[in-house]
Amino acid sequence: MDSEHFGTRAIHGGQHPDPSTGAVMPPIYQTSTYAQKAPGDHQGYEYSRTQNPTRHALERSLASIEGGSHGLAFGSGLAAVDACMKLLSPGDEVISTNDLYGGTYRQFVKVYEKYGLKFHFTPMGHAADVASLVSANTKMIWVETPTNPMLNVIDIAAMARIAKEAGALLVVDNTFATPYLQQPIALGADIVLHSATKYLGGHSDLVLGALVVHDDALAEKLYFIQNATGAVCGPMDSFLALRGIKTLHVRMDRHMQNAAAIADFLKGHPAVSAVVYPGFEDHPGHAIAKAQMSGFGGMISFRVASDSFQDASKVVSHLKLFTLAESLGGVESLSGHPASMTHASIPKDQREASGITDGLIRLSVGIEDVRDLKADLDAALSLLL
Ligand SMILES: *Cc1c(COP(=O)(O)O)cnc(C)c1O
Helix, strand or coil, X not given: CCCCCHHHHHHHCCCCCCCCXXXXXXXXXXXXXXXXXXXXXXXXXXXXCCCCHHXXXXXXXXXXXXXXXXXXXXXXXXXXXXXXXXXXXXXXXXXXXXXXXXXXXXXXXXXXXXXXXEEEEECCCCHHHHHCCCCCCEEEEEEECCCCCCCCCCCHHHHHHHHHHHCCEEEEECCCCHHHHCCCCCCCCCEEEEECCCCCCCXXXXXXXXXXXXXXXXXXXXXXXXXXXXXXXXHHHHHHHHHHHCCHHHHHHHHXXXXXXXXXXXXXXXXXXXXXXCXXXXXXXXXXXXXXXXXXXXXXXXXXXXXXXXXXXXXXXXXXXXEECCCCCCCCCEEECCCCCCCCCCCHHHHHHCCCCCCEEEEECCCCCHHHHHHHHHHHHHCCC
């Protein structure tokens, strides 16, 4: 692990000027193949599915910012999830966060159950509930924290203890927190996963996934899967992700500052009945968030007073700066209506049991001037009064 502080690693971690030209930013090596002087006599690069210098630079950066030894970059966050699943064999069991990202849930249930993997979905607020699901076949524990959109917080170190005892791998999807705020490997995770589409890229201009590990043998297995199944990202997207990472800490500071101000503003608004934000002391995950994260992130969910679809829809349709769109983590603010958008495929009673009611709105608070963001929300919410 590099010894420098985060902001330095984000910019320099695993990076060096291009050896052939001195270029400070790694060039976009838009090539599929590499010349060999004689059979097998090459410079470490043979074919770009296996290795590409731009992707390699990104992978070294990912390892550095997560405090791991190896990074792997994929064509999307779900391709990174897929690579983790391929570590498993028929009959193996996975214990997973119940309110995980919808696409991950879909891949587990619709793709991998038919290959003989068994998934247990459970809230992970109490370690004993998770431990009670461990069997001889448990090979992986899957944690996403904070979760989407209820921002539940899971104790990573507690899950690491259970995983270790069970001889299972602990995977942590660190997309919402980012490595600036949460370092799962230091807390005992075996694999850290990212949808770099979100905060790492940070500019809503690419789709990319990542894994980071801190173990040579595990890295070897994952590199084999990456090359053998081929879901790699291209050099252009690798370049964009690397460029995004260089400002991660600066962006996150402003995301957090703005989110804290917006959460306070919403809490005091007469058209709002509840605000879900891990920075509030009455949030059920506040204490753990405070202990394992160095900040509360840029995501907020809130409920309109009537809790109706009509009112929530009215608000998100009238917001001007908070663009109504899927995704999160870009510099621009986004709004979303989980019940009809990201979580529409979950049955209504199941959805509501976990808090995703029709009146819930999710915000990815961007880094615009917070006065304008508040004014935008106030104008839309005032329509309900
Ligand atoms: C978006 C997201 C994913 C999936 O990543 P893609 O890049 O869209 O494939 C996985 N986990 C979380 C928490 C996400 O937000």
